[in-house]
Amino acid sequence: MTAIYDRVFDELLDEAVAFHGHLCPGQVLGVRMTVAGCRALGVAHPRQAGKRLAVFVEIDRCATDAIQALTGVSLGKRTLKHVDYGKTAATFVDTVTRHAVRVVARDDARELAGSVTPGERDARRAQTIAYRTLPEDRLLRLERVTVDPGWLDRRRVRVFCAKCGEGVNYEREVRASARVLCRACAGESYYVVCDPAVAESMTAVIASRPPVAHAAGDDHSRST
Numbered sequence: 001m002t003a004i005y006d007r008v009f010d011e012l013l014d015e016a017v018a019f020h021g022h023l024c025p026g027q028v029l030g031v032r033m034t035v036a037g038c039r040a041l042g043v044a045h046p047r048q049a050g051k052r053l054a055v056f057v058e059i060d061r062c063a064t065d066a067i068q069a070l071t072g073v074s075l076g077k078r079t080l081k082h083v084d085y086g087k088t089a090a091t092f093v094d095t096v097t098r099h100a101v102r103v104v105a106r107d108d109a110r111e112l113a114g115s116v117t118p119g120e121r122d123a124r125r126a127q128t129i130a131y132r133t134l135p136e137d138r139l140l141r142l143e144r145v146t147v148d149p150g151w152l153d154r155r156r157v158r159v160f161c162a163k164c165g166e167g168v169n170y171e172r173e174v175r176a177s178a179r180v181l182c183r184a185c186a187g188e189s190y191y192v193v194c195d196p197a198v199a200e201s202m203t204a205v206i207a208s209r210p211p212v213a214h215a216a217g218d219d220h221s222r223s224t
């Protein structure tokens with residue numbers, strides 16, 4: 001089997017596009033990042049690596065899907081970690097050797113796109129072409145890193161938040177002045193409950209409604 005870094009670029013790009021849903025500069029960039037990361041780490045067949053390969057992505061954008069499509073890492077398998085830094089960067093980790101490589105998309109590559117493709121008026125097309133053709137060191141920056149073991153070896157423990165009572169897994173709780181809190185109750189929440197009374201009544205309404213059952217012979221194609 002051919003190593004990912006020796007495979008034909010367009011085949012990899014097709015796989016990324018099939019997963020992501022469209023061709024965009026992010027897919028091209030994501031393929032380049034994946035190839036570079038796997039080569040630097042010595043992972044020839046990322047999809048066969050199982051839990052050995054973990055990838056920390058620092059942004060939830062197009063390129064992230066390409067990384068997921070080509071490596072097979074996923075949130076559910078706990079091999080894909082989204083660390084929300086808002087940066088087009090990803091760290092590829094061999095969880096056995098603990099070697100890790102952080103791959104960063106160079107900010108100046110975006111500006112270079114115009115000079116690589118003079119005459120191309122469409123900025124997205126220019127970027128797509130540039131991301132394909134720029135030499136790796138002009139497009140990406142790679143660095144050896146070590147990943148804090150706490151991110152890789154989370155113990156399977158479950159505690160309950162002293163404030164909201166919800167269960168918190170994998171040591172993601174916050175311990176503040178002898179209290180155990182979930183991150184939301186500790187002030188890191190991304191949501192605000194609009195009105196606790198409304199939330200409760202919503203649950204009651206949903207619970208009282210039986211699941212929708214389709215009558216036999218229902219033709220779904222006709223209703224769509």
Ligand SMILES: [Zn+2]
Binds near residue numbers: 024062
């Ligand atoms: Zn996209």
Ligand SMILES: [Zn+2]
Binds near residue numbers: 164165166183184
């Ligand atoms: Zn809580």
